[in-house]
Amino acid sequence: MAPLTCKGFSACGLAAGIKKNGDLDLGLLVSDRPARVAAVFTKNRVQAAPVTLDRERVKSGVARALIANAGNANCANGPQGQDAARAMAAAVARALHLPEAQVLVASTGVIGVPFPIDLVDAAVPALAGRLDENGVPDLARAIMTTDTRPKTASREGSAGGRSYRIVAVAKGAGMIRPDMATMLCFACTDAEIAVSDLQASLGQSVNGSFNRITIDGDTSTNDTVILMANGGSGAKIESDADRAAFQRLLDDLCMDLARQMVKDGEGVTKVVDLTVRGAHSDRDARAVADTIAHSPLVKTAFFGEDANWGRIIAAAGRAGVMLDPDRLDLFFDDIQMVENGTGCGPGAEEKATRALKKPEFSVTLDLNLGAGTATMLTCDFSLDYVNINADYRS
Template structure:
């Protein structure tokens, strides 16, 4: 297993008193030297103050630190929200002896609650003292909301015998859907990679991972993925081969974190790898995958371990793309449930019910029309999801 450390980076997490339960709720990630920065944000038209602030600051292409809190989203707070986000960055900048605009901000938690900026400012000196090369696990815990466990990962590569790492933390368990998924993710690498390569690499990884998962179909106001690259390892990503290797590692890391998020989704008991193949195009396949993955009827059937394949076909048929109902083949793992649009009988359903009892399984729908293909990670809808979200603020 690759250690959760990255040269030139320190991190920490602490309980500052933002959350009611006394758990960790304030985190910091710092590069000891100038770092290039790439970022992807929510597409929700209602955006939190930290997202608005970071959108402007990342345009410079450089950053040194990220300060993040859980327990309060700092969203829908009017002008005071942006003032608080700027003050949060300024407080971190003071203790780190950095320019304010070199500090990025992220928040997650309840929308519309006044932001406790004085609590954050009071905790900042202790937070800075806690910075450590081994602080990534605490950072991961500090950004959790309804998550039941921290989400971390690391990958290691090399260029001409010089090794480098990519290390990441993420949070997300509810309000998750493709559209920059609902989450926070902070990635650091000690590789030396140009800004012109860094942003496209991050976007590609996000599109193939966090934009291919769904838990409940909702999109948040605070979604942020930030990637800092400080070059401390001396490994230079500047050839075609090194770019391909870096992209592969980043893709794999983001997909790992995406799977961790869905497995830890609010009330989730089933992780489902959904694949649509045989479509006229990848675009058509993705439209069907998106519709099936978000269907409440499909997701409740997964929870009930009910091989109700008709719900899947019905969802596919309303996706707005062409399909021939008499060509559809459907599989749960390797059990064929439907052939040429017709069910394969009770024996197949009994085998499929056995598949549905597993915590992880695959569903494959073959349209038998072309080469188009798309995949998504989805899950079930359980009673616990309703309970968690019915009293989230209390």
């Protein structure tokens, strides 16, 4: 992995006292010059105060800083929550002498608990004093909730003879499903790129990564992906070839982070690459893949290392798309379980059960109807998932 530094960007994190356990819970990312900004947000109709604030601020296409906290979602707090989100941004603006409108905010944690803005106000001066070009790891730790480890990624590219980097942090372990999977992700690049291109690239990368994962089928009120580009490297993304190269790097970086999320999912013991192919269209393939990936019965079978292929084809059959049950082929890794809609027998199930004992494996369903295809990254449901979420607020 490329170094977790990006020219012109600094970051940090500290413990402001928002989390009960005293872990890092407040982070900051700052560009030393105005940066172009793009963002993608949750589609949940219940949206946290930071989301509504950032939606307006990113319309300018310019940002200088982002402050984020863990331990409190600042959601469903009414006008006080909106005031708190603006106050977080204002505190950073004062500390760093920045335009307040160019400071973005993000929060993650428990919904419906009054936001402790006094703790943030008190911590921001020290937070600003900790900014460091090597501070990305602390930022990654400061946004963790039920995550067991920080999630970071970086990539290097070049344009016009100058090299550039893309660096990102993310959090997410529960309330994860496609539709802006429940998460925070903050990325920065020292390349120069037009706002319209930046937004298009981010949207494409999100759709191919964070919107293709599921842990538990829930979607959060706080999902936010923000990408800032400050041009600090001198590399300019202008030609079609440079834009395509940038897209490939961003796609790869986002998929890396998406996989890290699923592997660190709440109670996850199995990570499953699911492919549906042979559908009439990509849309139909995606509908089938979504239904299988979200099925509690399929996911519990994965946990039990049970090659119960009937649950998979049953999920496919209720996806609301055309299929012929007598043409279905199903594989666990390269082991064929179903051929032309009929099980391949106890020998195949025995081999497939061995595949299911691995921490990562693949499932492929071929509808044998057309060229449509879709992929998803899913996981199992374990007893630990229930335990984690039964006492999340405790």
